[in-house]
Amino acid sequence: MMGFQIVVLWSDVLIWLLVAAGLGVGVLIAKNPPLLAAWRRVGANRVGMASATVLLGFILIGLLDSLHYRAQLESKPGQKAAYAVEVLSVLDALASPLRSRNEKTYSEPFATRLYAKETIDVPGQGTVRDYPRLKHGGKHLGEREDDVVEDAGFTAFKAGVLAFVGWLGVFGAVATVNRKKSPKLKLREAAFAWDAVLLTLLLMALTLVPLFWLAGQYHVFGTDKVGQDVLYQILKSVRTGLIIGLVTTLVMLPMAVLLGIVAGYFRGWVDDVIQYIYTVLNSIPGVLLIAAAVLMMQVVIDTHPEWFSTAAERADLRLLALCFILGITSWTGLCRLLRGETLKLRELEYIQAAQAFGVSSWRIIVRHILPNLMHIVIIALVMDFSGLVLAEAVLSYVGIGVDPTMTSFGTMINNARMELGREPVVWWSLVAAFSAMFILVLAANLFADAVRDAFDPRAA
Amino acid sequence: MLAYIVRRLLYALPILIGVNLVTFALFFVVNTPDDMARMQLGVKRVTPEAIEKWKVERGYDKPLLLNAEAGGLASVTNTIFFEKSARMFVGDFGRAEDGRDIAREIGGRMLPSLAIALPTFILGLFVTITFALTLAFFRATAFDFWGVVLCVAAMSISGLFYIIGGQYLISKVWRLVPISGFGAGLEAWRFLILPVVIGVVSGIGSSTRWYRTIFLEEVSKDYVRTARAKGLPETLVFFRHILRNAMIPILTGVVVVIPMLFMGSLLTESFFGIPGLGSYTIDAINAQDFSVVRSMVFIGSVLYIVGLILTDISYTLVDPRIRFE
Numbered sequence: 001m002m003g004f005q006i007v008v009l010w011s012d013v014l015i016w017l018l019v020a021a022g023l024g025v026g027v028l029i030a031k032n033p034p035l036l037a038a039w040r041r042v043g044a045n046r047v048g049m050a051s052a053t054v055l056l057g058f059i060l061i062g063l064l065d066s067l068h069y070r071a072q073l074e075s076k077p078g079q080k081a082a083y084a085v086e087v088l089s090v091l092d093a094l095a096s097p098l099r100s101r102n103e104k105t106y107s108e109p110f111a112t113r114l115y116a117k118e119t120i121d122v123p124g125q126g127t128v129r130d131y132p133r134l135k136h137g138g139k140h141l142g143e144r145e146d147d148v149v150e151d152a153g154f155t156a157f158k159a160g161v162l163a164f165v166g167w168l169g170v171f172g173a174v175a176t177v178n179r180k181k182s183p184k185l186k187l188r189e190a191a192f193a194w195d196a197v198l199l200t201l202l203l204m205a206l207t208l209v210p211l212f213w214l215a216g217q218y219h220v221f222g223t224d225k226v227g228q229d230v231l232y233q234i235l236k237s238v239r240t241g242l243i244i245g246l247v248t249t250l251v252m253l254p255m256a257v258l259l260g261i262v263a264g265y266f267r268g269w270v271d272d273v274i275q276y277i278y279t280v281l282n283s284i285p286g287v288l289l290i291a292a293a294v295l296m297m298q299v300v301i302d303t304h305p306e307w308f309s310t311a312a313e314r315a316d317l318r319l320l321a322l323c324f325i326l327g328i329t330s331w332t333g334l335c336r337l338l339r340g341e342t343l344k345l346r347e348l349e350y351i352q353a354a355q356a357f358g359v360s361s362w363r364i365i366v367r368h369i370l371p372n373l374m375h376i377v378i379i380a381l382v383m384d385f386s387g388l389v390l391a392e393a394v395l396s397y398v399g400i401g402v403d404p405t406m407t408s409f410g411t412m413i414n415n416a417r418m419e420l421g422r423e424p425v426v427w428w429s430l431v432a433a434f435s436a437m438f439i440l441v442l443a444a445n446l447f448a449d450a451v452r453d454a455f456d457p458r459a460a
Numbered sequence: 461m462l463a464y465i466v467r468r469l470l471y472a473l474p475i476l477i478g479v480n481l482v483t484f485a486l487f488f489v490v491n492t493p494d495d496m497a498r499m500q501l502g503v504k505r506v507t508p509e510a511i512e513k514w515k516v517e518r519g520y521d522k523p524l525l526l527n528a529e530a531g532g533l534a535s536v537t538n539t540i541f542f543e544k545s546a547r548m549f550v551g552d553f554g555r556a557e558d559g560r561d562i563a564r565e566i567g568g569r570m571l572p573s574l575a576i577a578l579p580t581f582i583l584g585l586f587v588t589i590t591f592a593l594t595l596a597f598f599r600a601t602a603f604d605f606w607g608v609v610l611c612v613a614a615m616s617i618s619g620l621f622y623i624i625g626g627q628y629l630i631s632k633v634w635r636l637v638p639i640s641g642f643g644a645g646l647e648a649w650r651f652l653i654l655p656v657v658i659g660v661v662s663g664i665g666s667s668t669r670w671y672r673t674i675f676l677e678e679v680s681k682d683y684v685r686t687a688r689a690k691g692l693p694e695t696l697v698f699f700r701h702i703l704r705n706a707m708i709p710i711l712t713g714v715v716v717v718i719p720m721l722f723m724g725s726l727l728t729e730s731f732f733g734i735p736g737l738g739s740y741t742i743d744a745i746n747a748q749d750f751s752v753v754r755s756m757v758f759i760g761s762v763l764y765i766v767g768l769i770l771t772d773i774s775y776t777l778v779d780p781r782i783r784f785e
Contacts, residue, residue, distance in 0.1 A: 276474070276475070276478065277478075279475055279478075280475055280478035280479055280482060281482070282764075283475055283476075283478075283479055283761040283764045283765055284479055284482065284483075284757055284760060284761050284764075285720065285723065285757075285760035285761070285764060287726060288741065288753070288756055288757045288760050289757065291741070291745050291753060292483065292486050292487070292753050292754070292757055293486060295745065295748060295750065295753060296486055296487065296490050296491050298499075298748075299491045299495050299496060299499045300490070300491060300495070302499055303491075303495050303498055303499060386616065390618050390619070393618050393620055394618075394619060394620060394727060397620060397727070398726060398727075398730075398742055398745060399742075399745055399746050400745060409618075413618075413620055413624075417624060420624065420628050420632070421632075430624065434617075434618060434620075434621045437618055438616055438617055438618075438621075441616040441617075441618075442612070442613060442616035445612055445615065445616050446612065449612070
């Protein structure tokens with residue numbers, strides 16, 4: 001048994017904090033009937049629940065990738081244990097075949113040979129110029145190289161059948177529980193959209209299980225310039241996308257909520273000052289403000305190399321700084337919305353009554369105003385997510401995104417962009433990155449719509 | 461009206477000063493000129509003399525806010541804040557790292573930016589409003605449903621995909637137009653057509669959805685029912701009543717971006733090699749040319765504020781109920 005040393009990156013702390021906060025909010029919601037009713041409406045929404053299932057899959061990958069450690073190096077007995085410089089995550093350990101089986105350079109999905117010709121030594125024939133065999137992709141085929149389609153098809157079929165059997169088990173369990181709870185209702189009549197969740201699970205099982213099964217033998221999405229498996233890079237990008245989408249809102253939320261409510265509630269000079277601040281920040285075009293701030297952050301990071309002990313730490317801190325900058329530039333919209341709503345709320349009778357009773361301002365804000373703004377906050381949270389994931393890709397292209405050493409959809413696209421000019425075209429990295437991003441953002445958009453429909457009083 | 465505009469312009473002044481202070485703080489207080497010099501000259505093995513020389517060449521050797529050595533008015537004017545930030549108010553942006561005058565560079569690059577942004581803007585507006593109006597006209601039908609599905613899918617696709625995919629398919633595979641570049645005069649259309657089309661297509665998803673919501677909100681209002689009750693055909697109801705009333709919320713989002721068209725689009729311009737302000741900004745970011753980025757931030761803010769004022773003025777033109785005291 002190899003030892004390991006747990007490494008806690010700052011972004012890990014924040015992401016697990018978010019999970020804890022999510023659970024805490026869940027408990028609060030369960031105690032608040034109107035919010036609970038709204039979430040029930042989300043739960044009844046078929047599209048919303050199907051997309052939530054997909055999102056949960058992404059979040060699971062992200063969470064597995066947020067438990068970091070450093071493996072112990074082999075050492076002689078009696079020596080002090082040494083640990084590898086490389087920081088790995090649980091996901092890396094689970095996907096270690098994907099991570100370690102590197103080829104020399106590009107190879108197509110399901111290829112058994114490299115993309116480029118090389119001079120190879122063939123025993124007995126001297127040197128030949130040919131496409132060399134891959135070290136790992138399709139290695140098990142041996143001499144039967146042409147049977148890729150047959151072999152992969154058969155493996156996929158096997159895995160698909162297994163996945164289906166597994167899914168039937170889940171289906172049976174859900175159906176049984178549902179029958180016990182409400183004997184008269186069929187599954188598709190249940191208050192929670194179980195049918196959509198199960199159907200999504202089936203689709204996910206039928207695509208993902210064969211995909212990962214095959215990934216053990218082939219490079220299902222091909223390999224990139226340095227021979228790294230593209231599927232592995234996609235898995236690693238998920239965490240970066242999630243952090244950008246979630247931590248950014250976490251950063252801006254307290255500021256937007258506090259300033260928005262304070263401006264709307266106290267009015268007068270407080271309102272003037274806060275309005276001035278957000279108008280100024282709002283006047284600077286977002287990309288330029290982000291560019292300016294990121295440039296300055298780069299200067300700080302580059303002039304203080306002594307702050308970071310590993311490259312992973314530096315990339316991590318840069319990611320968080322990016323979230324912070326995105327948060328600073330994007331809180332103004334929510335702040336203005338909350339201010340407007342508070343202005344309306346404070347004129348209502350129940351607030352006036354509370355004021356007449358001599359309840360302190362802060363208590364009124366926390367007890368009477370904040371709960372009535374929750375729906376705006378929740379809608380803003382889910383609506384922002386997809387935009388931020390998309391923004392990451394653009395920012396990385398402009399050169400003001402995440403650290404170039406950090407895998408993200410943006411850096412993947414940026415690296416693969418130039419390969420379209422090659423002949424034959426290297427398309428797989430680009431297509432894989434765009435597709436994965438599309439699925440994540442589409443699921444987030446659909447889920448956001450379901451949440452908005454359920455929470456927005458105007459839509460009802 | 462004139463008095464209102466003048467007052468709005470005066471209101472804009474404190475905001476611009478705020479923007480100026482934010483950029484000043486970002487560029488000179490968060491990082492001292494010494495840090496920037498070290499960054500530009502390479503972090504390791506840089507002598508204090510080299511840093512000093514770099515600072516003197518760019519005028520960064522002065523005190524930040526107050527020059528105690530110089531007497532009188534010069535104690536305020538002979539500072540980095542006055543030289544680098546305050547002068548931007550009169551259009552003096554200083555020089556870029558390559559020694560060129562930024563103000564002149566910006567003047568020359570506005571036209572190419574506009575040549576891309578203006579057609580994209582007008583065509584995009586026309587296409588999305590038409591599409592949204594059609595969807596609202598066929599509301600609650602299968603056509604509307606699949607239209608919305610298409611919009612949600614379209615807005616989930618990264619903007620980079622439209623550009624990279626379009627460039628690859630149309631320029632490389634089909635060889636219809638040049639892949640990138642820019643020409644002078646009428647020859648430019650061959651270079652402009654692809655970025656404009658891609659710009660329009662990539663904007664369809666989110667804008668159509670947004671306009672459709674606006675139209676649907678109008679559809680359920682009382683005056684629409686009245687119009688129908690008095691026997692107006694549905695097409696007339698849509699074009700004469702709904703479209704006109706929906707213009708007010710649409711204007712909020714649209715007029716504000718018009719001045720920003722001068723800034724160009726960062727992505728499109730740099731992908732298509734168009735010598736506009738967008739690619740100028742990206743190049744400056746990549747070259748870490750702080751003075752150019754600072755100038756663009758300032759200009760962007762000025763244009764945004766102009767857009768806000770234009771929005772308010774356009775309200776009076778479309779909605780006679782709004783009057784300014």
